[in-house]
Amino acid sequence: MTSEPINPGQWRLSFAEQEAAFIIHILAQLGRQYQEDPAKMSPATRAYWAGCISRGAAKDDEELKDAQEILAETRSELRSQRLDLVENWIREYELAESRNPWLVEVTDAERDEFVSMLNDRRLLRALEIGVTETEMDADPVQIPEDFRRHAILEIDFLGHFIMAILGPQIHRP
Amino acid sequence: MSQVESMRGARILTPAHRGIERYLGGPGYGVSLIFDEREHTRVPTMAKPEASPDIDVEEKLKEAFARGWSVIVWNDPVNLMEYVVYVFKTVLKMNEADASRHMMEVHQKGKSFVARETKEKAEMIVHRLRGFGLNATMEQD
Numbered sequence: 001m002t003s004e005p006i007n008p009g010q011w012r013l014s015f016a017e018q019e020a021a022f023i024i025h026i027l028a029q030l031g032r033q034y035q036e037d038p039a040k041m042s043p044a045t046r047a048y049w050a051g052c053i054s055r056g057a058a059k060d061d062e063e064l065k066d067a068q069e070i071l072a073e074t075r076s077e078l079r080s081q082r083l084d085l086v087e088n089w090i091r092e093y094e095l096a097e098s099r100n101p102w103l104v105e106v107t108d109a110e111r112d113e114f115v116s117m118l119n120d121r122r123l124l125r126a127l128e129i130g131v132t133e134t135e136m137d138a139d140p141v142q143i144p145e146d147f148r149r150h151a152i153l154e155i156d157f158l159g160h161f162i163m164a165i166l167g168p169q170i171h172r173p
Numbered sequence: 174m175s176q177v178e179s180m181r182g183a184r185i186l187t188p189a190h191r192g193i194e195r196y197l198g199g200p201g202y203g204v205s206l207i208f209d210e211r212e213h214t215r216v217p218t219m220a221k222p223e224a225s226p227d228i229d230v231e232e233k234l235k236e237a238f239a240r241g242w243s244v245i246v247w248n249d250p251v252n253l254m255e256y257v258v259y260v261f262k263t264v265l266k267m268n269e270a271d272a273s274r275h276m277m278e279v280h281q282k283g284k285s286f287v288a289r290e291t292k293e294k295a296e297m298i299v300h301r302l303r304g305f306g307l308n309a310t311m312e313q314d
Contacts, residue, residue, distance in 0.1 A: 051303050054310050074300050119306040126251045133250040159253050170255045
């Protein structure tokens with residue numbers, strides 16, 4: 001997976017065949033998650049999508065109540081907008097003449113939305129298993145339970161994709 | 174129109190954002206405007222060509238007193254350090270050094286105050302940071 005600037009504010013992403021297939025699989029999963037009925041979400045996932053405007057604010061703070069409602073509404077719209085983007089990415093893949101490599105040209109804003117969606121998937125997977133800091137720092141192959149190991153490997157792998165996509169603009173501390 | 178083209182122009186507009194757009198005088202706003210002193214003065218002076226320097230000063234004072242809301246980013250175990258730096262640079266227009274310093278503060282102390290703004294602008298920043306997956310909140314000073 002590579003990312004290279006082609007013009008100011010424009011990037012060409014290149015995915016090897018297996019990488020493209022993996023990304024499309026992830027996007028398909030993400031598409032289902034973006035469509036999930038909030039009533040059927042786990043409390044942690046529902047809280048993630050509602051967002052939290054303020055910690056420790058008085059519950060009767062009317063100003064913040066309104067702000068919380070607006071945040072929840074914004075995040076609901078965001079899910080629906082990202083679902084559209086997921087569908088566009090999958091359609092783009094299906095229409096591609098070549099998938100080895102699969103080349104996609106994107107603007108800065110499209111690239112940011114794409115990495116944000118991959119990051120949504122990382123965060124949602126982490127919520128599914130209630131990941132801990134210790135697990136994130138550990139070697140994933142040493143994690144005994146299959147379900148947790150798979151989730152953490154996916155989170156790590158998507159992290160590498162994000163780093164590769166943002167690569168030219170990332171400073172590694 | 175290609176699929177890539179059709180993906181362009183997807184902007185997130187919320188009631189709060191629309192209010193901010195009106196405040197900034199059009200849809201071409203960005204968070205960078207918040208930190209650009211020239212942009213704060215430009216809207217009133219463009220809307221009112223007769224505006225005097227006194228009005229500019231008054232607006233600036235009003236703006237300064239209204240900046241009573243802090244935006245806080247909290248630590249989490251999943252977001253990558255490099256990604257957080259990238260988001261701070263992109264959303265908050267921080268330079269590399271400031272973005273890295275705030276990221277390290279989040280990582281080591283559990284949270285960092287990343288902006289101090291008016292309520293409307295603080296809300297917009299929280300929305301954008303959350304759009305990138307960062308755990309951001311706001312509180313009144």
